[in-house]
Amino acid sequence: MKKVTLTLIKHKTIKQIAFKFQYDTEIKEYIKKLPHINWSKTHGVFYIPYTKENINLSAKHLKNSPWNIQNNLPKNDLFLINLTQEQLLDIQKFKRWLTQKRLSDNTVNTYTNVVTYFIKYCHSKNTTLYTNHMIESFNYDFIVKENKSISYQNQCINGIKKFLQYKNINLDTLQIVRPKKEKKLPTVLSLDEVKLILNNINNLKHKALIALIYSAGLRIGEAINLKITDIDSKRMLICVENSKGKKDRYTLLSPLFLVLVRQYYSVYKPKIFLFEGADGNKYSPTSAQKILSNAVRKTSISKKVTLHTLRHSFATHLLESGTDLRYIQELLGHGSPKTTMIYTHVSNKQLSQIKNPFDSL
Structure with a gap:
């Protein structure tokens, strides 16, 4: 049986849903009926933006097709969680607060992104309480278990601490230990x-x-x-x-x-x-x-x-x-x-x- 695999790719630094299949004119024409569908020469696949709406749309579109559909998209991805208007407004205020501290644009964006994921993580656990336990769980599930870099882990810890400062939340007993940075030698060209x-x-x-x-x-x-x-x-x-x-x-x-x-x-x-x-x-x-x-x-x-x-x-x-x-x-x-x-x-x-x-x- 012909197979179509849905998988996650990054195209131009943005997450996309990719449709992978051995070349077949019938499948190609059927996939092309999806709205906002694009072709990537780099990856050799059709793709659409990675959103909850597009995941549901793709599943519905392929449901009655005669092919074997394999869904390799991540389960329970924080990226797909929708925040409330109040939470989004709070994140924007936090970003302005960071900017007023005269932090660099890169630092502001990094801290804002990690705090957005942290709030989504809390949302996925059905809580709005930013406790020690929740921060330590996020640190393990989002950073350690995903094998993200030590440098990124330190940035995440800094970002969450800034957010707690912004919210006037005092967590003196926070037990997240900062790992030592790897001492890698830089790459040098001749x-x-x-x-x-x-x-x-x-x-x-x-x-x-x-x-x-x-x-x-x-x-x-x-x-x-x-x-x-x-x-x-x-x-x-x-x-x-x-x-x-x-x-x-x-x-x-x-x-x-x-x-x-x-x-x-x-x-x-x-x-x-x-x-x-x-x-x-x-x-x-x-x-x-x-x-x-x-x-x-x-x-x-x-x-x-x-x-x-x-x-x-x-x-x-x-x-x-x-x-x-x-x-x-x-x-x-x-x-x-x-x-x-x-x-x-x-x-x-x-x-x-x-x-x-x-x-x-």
Whole structure:
């Protein structure tokens, strides 16, 4: 019997219901009758947005079909729980409260998302009481059991504690122990690999953005927040305002990058931000990562490369060229020299000078 499998995928970072089946014209035409159906070349499937309404609609649509329908969608997914208008309003107020605390956009969004899931979790347990037991259960079921990262677990704990502070709830006996972060060494590209990536970006705007992140050692948030006036070509410096830790700093303006960014400016003529989207607003971090991923895919590089890899590479290459760690710390905007010290572990300058005892055999 022909089989159609319903499964969960992420397409363009958004959860979708995917319909998987061996190619069959009859099934294809039947699936296409669903409203809002789309085709993904990336996944090779038809898909619709992952909502409770669409799950019910799909089940009803396929119920009387002659095929074997296999439902692999998650059961009791918190994502599908609908909150009350009062709860949604409370979450929006919490988000505004976080924003007034002048936390970064990323932190505000992360805390808001985790608190939304926490409230949905409480809703699924038929309670509106935010007790120690409920928080510890959420920590286990949503984070530990799902094997989410230690970094994300710490962010969740921070977000819930902020929410309790916002609600004036005092839980002094909260027993959630913060796990120690893994001490993973950063991925670093060689100079040749950075050059190879840039050579595989043809779009002038895209190349300038990726070159900026590497040549100035910027975080992606710093790069897309950069304004035209932050480029100081007379002093050959870039002013990074209100970066992580609410600090301003200066970083290097490469003469080679200055040539590239002037070419870019003469073509695109941005008005406020150095890199603007089609609507004139700030460029999207997701779009920037997609540019980098597409460029890496065209190369033979097998490392997992993210935008932050370019920042790690910038710091490591400075260290290997003899730059003092204190200056690297300032250029990166690290609050502590301990953070910058990690690059001593990935630099091959000192390691390459050590004679391997095997060579003496």
